[in-house]
Amino acid sequence: NAGVTQTPKFQVLKTGQSMTLQCAQDMNHEYMSWYRQDPGMGLRLIHYSVGAGITDQGEVPNGYNVSRSTTEDFPLRLLSAAPSQTSVYFCASSYEGTRTYEQYFGPGTRLTVT
Amino acid sequence: GENVEQHPSTLSVQEGDSAVIKCTYSDSASNYFPWYKQELGKGPQLIIDIRSNVGEKKDQRIAVTLNKTAKHFSLHITETQPEDSAVYFCAASIGGNQFYFGTGTSLTVIP
Numbered sequence: 001n002a003g004v005t006q007t008p009k010f011q012v013l014k015t016g017q018s019m020t021l022q023c024a025q026d027m028n029h030e031y032m033s034w035y036r037q038d039p040g041m042g043l044r045l046i047h048y049s050v051g052a053g054i055t056d057q058g059e060v061p062n063g064y065n066v067s068r069s070t071t072e073d074f075p076l077r078l079l080s081a082a083p084s085q086t087s088v089y090f091c092a093s094s095y096e097g098t099r100t101y102e103q104y105f106g107p108g109t110r111l112t113v114t
Numbered sequence: 115g116e117n118v119e120q121h122p123s124t125l126s127v128q129e130g131d132s133a134v135i136k137c138t139y140s141d142s143a144s145n146y147f148p149w150y151k152q153e154l155g156k157g158p159q160l161i162i163d164i165r166s167n168v169g170e171k172k173d174q175r176i177a178v179t180l181n182k183t184a185k186h187f188s189l190h191i192t193e194t195q196p197e198d199s200a201v202y203f204c205a206a207s208i209g210g211n212q213f214y215f216g217t218g219t220s221l222t223v224i225p
Contacts, residue, residue, distance in 0.1 A: 042217040094210055100146075103213065
């Protein structure tokens with residue numbers, strides 16, 4: 001199993017550009033999430049999904065869109081990039097086990113908006 | 115929404131000593147409390163977790179305690195080793211699909 005994969009690893013955008021961060025998992029997990037990580041602020045939930053066709057907003061959804069057409073894929077779209085969106089983005093997937101909801105994280109995408 | 119606070123933000127210990135990191139949460143409906151370790155340039159990795167129907171859980175040198183009444187939970191690392199140096203995050207979740215994280219503790223183990 002590859003686990004959770006994210007592409008690209010690094011990206012530089014100009015203000016106003018749009019792009020899609022890709023996330024895929026091969027563990028058949030029903031839950032997937034996107035987080036951003038900024039210095040001193042931990043990880044903040046952007047959007048999450050509890051299954052194909054179902055998405056919902058997290059703590060900081062503004063400026064981002066998601067969709068979940070398959071169990072495996074959960075892309076994050078930046079509609080019009082702003083310098084405030086400079087961050088490291090992590091995708092995660094999880095499942096409901098008998099005693100755990102273990103989350104598996106991807107390696108991250110480091111995004112810089114100039 | 116849920117609010118998770120984590121202390122301290124930095125912690126230095128001598129090799130072999132114990133380290134304790136504490137978190138509080140605000141939503142009494144939270145029922146799952148994981149701890150993650152993040153090494154430089156990598157995503158967080160689960161090291162131990164506890165559900166709200168359990169007060170304490172131990173896995174070798176790592177233990178987590180939960181006080182539901184006070185809404186706080188703690189990570190205990192005994193016999194620390196240099197490879198324990200990393201950033202540690204606590205989190206709280208209701209039902210395992212929304213996770214709210216603390217702001218992290220940078221642990222340094224001094225050989």
